[in-house]
Amino acid sequence: MNLRSKIFNNKKKIPLNSFINKSLYDLKYGFYMKKNPIGIKGDFITSPNISILFSEMIAIWCISFWKQMGSPKKINILEIGPGDGSLSLGLINTFSKFKKFNNSYTLNLLEKSKHLIKVQKKKLIFNKIKWISNISNLNDEPVIIIANEFFDTLPIKQYIYKNEKWFERYVEIDAKNKIKFLDIPTKLPNFKKICKIDIAKNQKFIEFSLPAVNYIKNISNLIKKNNGGLICFDYGYNQDKMFNSLQSVKNHKNSDILSNPGNQDITHLINFSFLKQLAKKYNLDSEKIVNQGSFLKKMGIIERANILSLNKNFKEKADIYYRLKRLIHPNEMGDLFKVCFFKKKGNKFNLGFI
């Protein structure tokens, strides 16, 4: 059976989220399940793969947060969706230079893809790492959760308001075996009951990820119980009004969303304003959402690049600054990527956000 048949499973149409879920996470053919899509030879590149400076800034941020929490003797660092393990590798190397912190932390990785777990295990040969299958597997210690380009990989549903009616977006396979979008009249779910927010208010288009909502609920319970926070980096926007942001990427280029299931990434822009409201409803405090460029500059990424480039030849210097520019320039990842930080109520830590 090929992926197309598995996706549709003898049905003519399926909701968009099921299409995304099967395309990305089918155990045999799913995009993330059969290969490592990250890197120059893959389909897209992420910040930790662009420059070590990214992971270094996050490592310093984690250590500062730990100190602000009173330097607890034990702390969990949790990366969700660790991809090829590059961010974690950079964290481990930087943490090793801070003895007290180095003796305190355990690094936990939560990864859905068995294939990527293998890639991570090959890269991360350290005894302080645990692979966990559920957030609830963490022991009761303060926790700092890091999510880079994680939330955008969670499947979404789309709802469209037209002709004074709501429709849900489906994906159908037609008589000629062509995959197409199809909008079907629907009654909207009771969003208020699901996530305490009346999402449909003032919207004509809704993108909704139930897995994302469930992650925020579980993470907020964990943080409320054990102290800590979630820092998350993703491409997205910071306004209430939603729009169709679904896109797909293959071989470092935008591609047609429906034509190549299993062989391309399907993502969407994160609505950070909604994520922040959600965290608030589940009793977390948050800092204002900032651009990735602003956050990294406040963390001292330019100064660190200057230090790293001392005694380097021209070619090596050019490489360091070229990579730095990709992370922070407004026309590259600097503005499109945003950073949000949710934390236990009352915690005043705000490094990088003010």
Ligand SMILES: C[S@@+](CC[C@H](N)C(=O)[O-])C[C@H]1O[C@@H](n2cnc3c(N)ncnc32)[C@H](O)[C@@H]1O
């Ligand atoms: C776009 S990659 C980001 C990789 C990495 N964070 C980086 O910055 O390079 C998304 C990652 O999230 C993982 N993932 C997707 N859904 C997941 C889930 N529900 N639970 C755990 N990991 C998941 C994917 O397998 C992949 O490792």
